[in-house]
Amino acid sequence: MLKVRGLTKRYGGTEVVRGVDLHVRRGECFGLLGPNGAGKTTTLRLLLGLIEPDSGSIELAGIAVPKRAREARMKVGVVPQMDNLDPDFSVRENLLAYGRYFGMARSAIAARVPGLLEFAGLASKADAQIAQLSGGMKRRLTLARALVHDPDILFLDEPTTGLDPQARHLIWQGLRRLLNEGKTIVLTTHFMDEAERLADRLVILDHGRVVTEGAPRALIESHIEPAVVEVFGEGLADWTHARAAALCQRFETVGETLFCYTDSPDTVIGALKQAPALRYLHRPSNLEDVFLKLTGRDLRD
Amino acid sequence: MTHFFRLPRLSWRFIPVWQRNYLVWRKLAIPSILGNLADPMLYMLGLGYGLGSLLPDVGGMPYLTFLAAGTVAYSTMNAATFEVLYSSFSRMHVQRTWDAILNAPLTLDDVMLGELTWAVAKSLLSGLAILAVIWGLGLYGDFWMTLWIVPVVALVGFCFGGMGLVMNAVSPSYDFFLYYFTLVITPMVLLCGVFFPVSQLPPPVQSVSAWLPLTHAIDLARPLVVGSMPDNIALHAAALVIYGSIGYVIALALTRRRLLK
Secondary structure, eight states: OEEEEEEEEEETTEEEEEEEEEEEOTTOEEEEEOOTTSSHHHHHHHHTTSSOOSEEEEEETTEEETTTHHHHHTTEEEEOSSOOOOTTSBHHHHHHHHHHHTTOOHHHHHHHHHHHHHHHTOGGGTTOBGGGSOHHHHHHHHHHHHTTTOOSEEEEESTTTTOOHHHHHHHHHHHHHHHHTTOEEEEEESOHHHHHHHOSEEEEEETTEEEEEEOHHHHHHHHSOSEEEEEEETTHHHHIIIIIHHHOSEEEEETTEEEEEESOHHHHHHHHHTOTTEEEEEEEOOHHHHHHHHHOSOOOO | OGGGOOOOOOOGGGHHHHHHHHHHHHHTHHHHHIIIIIHHHHHHHHHHHHTGGGSOOBTTBOHHHHHHHHHHHHHHHHHHHHIIIIIHHIIIIISOHHHHHHTTTOOHHHHHHHHHHHHHHHHHHHHHHHHHHHHHTTOOSOHHHHTTHHHHHHHHHHHHHHHHHHHHHHOSSGGGHHHHIIIIIHHHHHHTTSSSOGGGSOHHHHHHHTTSHHHHHHHHHHHHHHTSOOSSHHHHHHHHHHHHHHHHHHHHHHHHHHHOO
16 A cells, blocks of 8 residues: 655755655554654655655555655545644535545535544534534544545544543544554554554654564564563662662663563562562553663653 | 745646635625725725815826726735735644645645635735726726726736735744835835826836836726726736746745745
């Protein structure tokens, strides 16, 4: 569905995208993860043909981009990071206006509107103004708008950023439904639980390069020990110095927390019981551990 | 900059952009018409009658007629300018409507052509409203001749729409547009023969005036109001087309640099 080879993009002297290869199969949900400034949004804009790469090739739904970007965009629906619904139009009018940009006849769009409103859970809000919608409703409408021309593939740029848990679950439910209908989804996100939940496969980008690629479970298994014990509290430094190396396969201290990666969490917890001043949290390792291991813990602004 | 410059690739896909603006305008048509049209008309009638009664013929015609012909061009210029400055800027920068449209199979060339043609439509509305007053008050020499004012108005709208889009492309905020009004639009209103003949100005200023697009607009509109064929039609029309086209092409490059980098 999407084939990218050797994609690069330079701004002035700095290479923002440095030789990215991607291969997205039909019907899968593909995650594009990475810290701020890793090149995710630039990559999405390159894929849509909005900007031209310095080198590399892109084939989107079988169509060469940017050469035939117009045709390619006919097959793609986009949910941008920032809501850009048309505030001068009602919910229904937003869908009608957007369909016309794809060259659809008014009657063809009108026929799709009830289904899209139902999908977005906005059937009762068809004539509401955009300002009256909650953040979650706006996102759902943006998602419905991206589907107005029945695209084969969807690009979602951080679709649930800024939403409350209920609203996020509704979006995830909608995306599941689209995957069941056979749509292909390319998703960028900061939320590791979101990627773990939705993505069949994902890549982690950092400094414009793919640092790893695979299914979320497989990535966790190959990069991280099965369990993590996070330790914090009074006397952590001494305890770390005395015990951590022996107890943990791998450990690191971040701020006031020790992350202890281990195959046998019970041994670690047993040892911690003898240090009552310390508190701890025991959990299975997850995608966030992989992400932080590969991209580091420095703040990216 | 050179990297962003290329000749526009025009396509019919601009039509849905035009249509979008039209549908929004239709919702607010009444206040918009009052706001855009009543103002120039009040000035024209107030000054035309009030000042005109104190004056002999100006430029060989009653002052009200003189002013009405100038107001056709002036009001058209304002309508196009306001549209591509404040309204286009809202759509591009504040509402990010352009970003949404660019994810569909439209290019920036299409979006900005839609904005430009919409500015022409708004100009036509403004110009025609003044023309209707000219008809109503019988300020014209030859009715059939005044019909040529319609294409002139469209050209003026194109010219100032294209020029204004350049400002839109470089503006960080609404406040920035004040520079354009103070440094470009207002001087033009005073130098190009809206309120008094250019011949009243000192000769060096007159030669500046000859280069300004509003002068060309008025040189076409005023003779058509009084019922004579304008001189140098091709020159004036070409000046308006060139100003507008160059504006559109530069605006496209600057906006591409702004949005599609």
